[in-house]
Amino acid sequence: MIKRRVHVAAAAVMREDGRVLIARRPATADQGGLWEFPGGKLAPYETGLEALKRELIEELGIQLKRAQPLIRVHHEYADKHILLDVWQVTAYEGDPYGREGQPVRWVEVDDLPNYPFPAANLPILRAVALPQEYLITAEEADDTRFLQHLERALEKDRIRLVQLRAKELDADAYQARAEAALALCRRHGAKLLLNADPSWLERVDADGIHLTSARLMALKQRPIPAAKWLGASTHDAAQLTQAGDIDCDFVTLSPLAPTPSHPDAVTIGWHDFQQMVETAAMPVYALGGMTRHHANQARGVGAQGIASIRDFWLHDV
Numbered sequence: 001m002i003k004r005r006v007h008v009a010a011a012a013v014m015r016e017d018g019r020v021l022i023a024r025r026p027a028t029a030d031q032g033g034l035w036e037f038p039g040g041k042l043a044p045y046e047t048g049l050e051a052l053k054r055e056l057i058e059e060l061g062i063q064l065k066r067a068q069p070l071i072r073v074h075h076e077y078a079d080k081h082i083l084l085d086v087w088q089v090t091a092y093e094g095d096p097y098g099r100e101g102q103p104v105r106w107v108e109v110d111d112l113p114n115y116p117f118p119a120a121n122l123p124i125l126r127a128v129a130l131p132q133e134y135l136i137t138a139e140e141a142d143d144t145r146f147l148q149h150l151e152r153a154l155e156k157d158r159i160r161l162v163q164l165r166a167k168e169l170d171a172d173a174y175q176a177r178a179e180a181a182l183a184l185c186r187r188h189g190a191k192l193l194l195n196a197d198p199s200w201l202e203r204v205d206a207d208g209i210h211l212t213s214a215r216l217m218a219l220k221q222r223p224i225p226a227a228k229w230l231g232a233s234t235h236d237a238a239q240l241t242q243a244g245d246i247d248c249d250f251v252t253l254s255p256l257a258p259t260p261s262h263p264d265a266v267t268i269g270w271h272d273f274q275q276m277v278e279t280a281a282m283p284v285y286a287l288g289g290m291t292r293h294h295a296n297q298a299r300g301v302g303a304q305g306i307a308s309i310r311d312f313w314l315h316d317v
């Protein structure tokens, strides 16, 4: 049997207070009774964005004003291959309501895991909860200067996701720095991931772990609970597949472009990057030569956003 291919446009409608709108599918529908991001199938010859506009009028009674690609998810259901083309909607006119009689609810992003969604939605829930920018800390011998840099990025750049990468520190120094960084991140509502062995979460109660590609490839299963965030560094298709197999929440994929420190490195480039992201089972941050100015371009090729050391760190503090 050849499976039906279904292309669906769906919206994560975001309110200014950060809540997102979800709706419940009718009990009799496919995936009935489960919660969803409003949307529906593309009509013949429609683009994703055209379908999104139409579905938002039909299902919620709102006029789309501004949307950005969030994530594209391919998923095999028993009876069909589905492509969910998900957009983050940040401006619209009208007051959304369940125009087809379906219950709708504005929920906190952190509360989303408490609602039952179709199996295809897991990467979307992750993408909705993750910011567009991922800061990787620079090597910095001096703790005070480190904290000044981090605080500047949290305050001025409004960074909400941080990876503590400090390969030159010994275990005691790493622990002290991780504890100080965690306290600072908590004060700013930011998440802190440790670039370290997963067992480090027993020593420092950070928000998660970022795996090096070597650690990623050595694992047989997800090393930390679902309540913690698991990121990983990837550089090729095999590593992306492995990240899906051990259920990483997100990855970085690098090097996209040359950097001042590696001007002659072999890079992935935007074209191949887009193709690799399309096959990924989780949100992907573009890394390597990226600044915040590339965030929209990265979104346009399917990425969650950009990851960078340089753009967030090399400032006078």
Ligand SMILES: Nc1nc2c([nH]c(=O)n2[C@H]2C[C@H](O)[C@@H](COP(=O)(O)OP(=O)(O)OP(=O)(O)O)O2)c(=O)[nH]1
Pocket (backbone or CB within 6 Å): 006, 008, 009, 010, 029, 030, 031, 035, 036, 037, 038, 039, 040, 041, 042, 082, 084, 118, 119, 120, 121
């Ligand atoms: N809209 C939406 N559909 C989802 C999500 N997750 C998920 O697996 N799906 C599946 C369920 C359906 O098989 C398909 C969407 O079809 P749909 O029933 O919403 O299509 P539609 O609005 O065009 O409605 P219809 O006229 O065909 O009944 O995608 C989601 O978050 N939002």
Ligand SMILES: [Mg+2]
Pocket (backbone or CB within 6 Å): 038, 039, 040, 041, 059
């Ligand atoms: Mg629908």
